Amino acid sequence: GTKDAKVYLVSPETAAAAALAGGITDPRNLGIKYPEIVEPARFRTDDSMIIPPEKNEKARSGVRIRRGPNIGDPPVCLPLPEKIDGEAAIKVGDNITTDHIIPAGERMKYRSNIDRYSDFVFEIVDPGFAARARSIKAGSKQGIIVGGLSYGQGSSREHAAICPMHLGIRAVIAKSFERIHATNLVNFGIVPLVFTDDADYDGISAGDRLEVPEIRDLIKKGEPLLVVNASRGNTFKVKYNLSERQKSILLAGGAINTVQAKGQK
Numbered sequence: 001g002t003k004d005a006k007v008y009l010v011s012p013e014t015a016a017a018a019a020l021a022g023g024i025t026d027p028r029n030l031g032i033k034y035p036e037i038v039e040p041a042r043f044r045t046d047d048s049m050i051i052p053p054e055k056n057e058k059a060r061s062g063v064r065i066r067r068g069p070n071i072g073d074p075p076v077c078l079p080l081p082e083k084i085d086g087e088a089a090i091k092v093g094d095n096i097t098t099d100h101i102i103p104a105g106e107r108m109k110y111r112s113n114i115d116r117y118s119d120f121v122f123e124i125v126d127p128g129f130a131a132r133a134r135s136i137k138a139g140s141k142q143g144i145i146v147g148g149l150s151y152g153q154g155s156s157r158e159h160a161a162i163c164p165m166h167l168g169i170r171a172v173i174a175k176s177f178e179r180i181h182a183t184n185l186v187n188f189g190i191v192p193l194v195f196t197d198d199a200d201y202d203g204i205s206a207g208d209r210l211e212v213p214e215i216r217d218l219i220k221k222g223e224p225l226l227v228v229n230a231s232r233g234n235t236f237k238v239k240y241n242l243s244e245r246q247k248s249i250l251l252a253g254g255a256i257n258t259v260q261a262k263g264q265k
Helices: 014-020 057-061 106-109 114-120 129-138 159-166 179-187 198-203 217-220 244-252 256-264
Strands: 084-091 140-148 169-175 191-195 207-214 225-229 234-239
Touching: 084 129, 084 169, 106 114, 114 129, 114 159, 129 140, 159 169, 159 179, 179 191, 179 244, 191 198, 198 234, 217 225, 217 244, 244 256
Parallel strands: 084 140, 140 169, 169 191
Antiparallel strands: 084 207, 191 234, 207 225, 225 234
C-alpha cells in the first residue's frame, strides 16, 4: 500500500509478526517454527444463515425483506449516451489506487449503501469531489475523471467503479489503467479511455468542458475517438481496448443492465 492511500496490505503472518514486534517485520526473523497445517479431508459448510427462497409466487408475494439503514437499492446506470457532453470533475496524478478513489477502513460500513458511500469518493485527494460530481450530474452533463499512469491500482474492489458511476461519471481518461479496475469500470458503464499522446494530459484542467462526439456509434463500430476540449478549443485522440462483449456491456450501461435484459427475453 501507500501512506497517502492509508492502506497496508500484508500476509496474515506478517500482520501477526508486526503486532508482536511493533512494526512491519519479516515473520521468518522471529525464530518461531512455522506450524504444519493439515487440511481436513472434507470441509463442512454451515448454511443455516441462508434462507432458501419460497417455491411459488403466492408464497413469495407475502415475504417482506427487512433491510438495515445501510442496505440501499442496487445501483442504476443508464445506457451509454450518443455522445458525452461533460466536464472534467477532477484531474489526478500517477499511481492512483482504488483506496484513493473510495476509502476503505471505517467508510466501508456504507458499502451496501451506494448513495452514502459515494459521498467519500476521492475524499483523500479532494474532499469536494463528490459534491462537484453530483452538481455536474444535476446539470444533465456527464462527469469525466482525468488520470495519469497506472490508474486504479491496488485493491480490486468494485466500489471504486460503482460509486463514481452513481455520481454521474461516464468516462475516465488516463495515461494507463490497471487491468482489473478497467474491467470494473466497464461493468458499471464507465468508459476507460487512454491518451494516444501522454502530452495531451497536460492540456487539461479540472473544470474543462470535455465532449466525446458519437461515442456510442464509434465504440459500436470499433473506430477511434476524439475528445473535444471546448474550454480550450482543441481536440485530442484517445484509444480503448475493449472486447466485443465489453462493448455490448458499455452500450447497455453496465453488466447489471446486460444480465437483466437477457433475463427478460
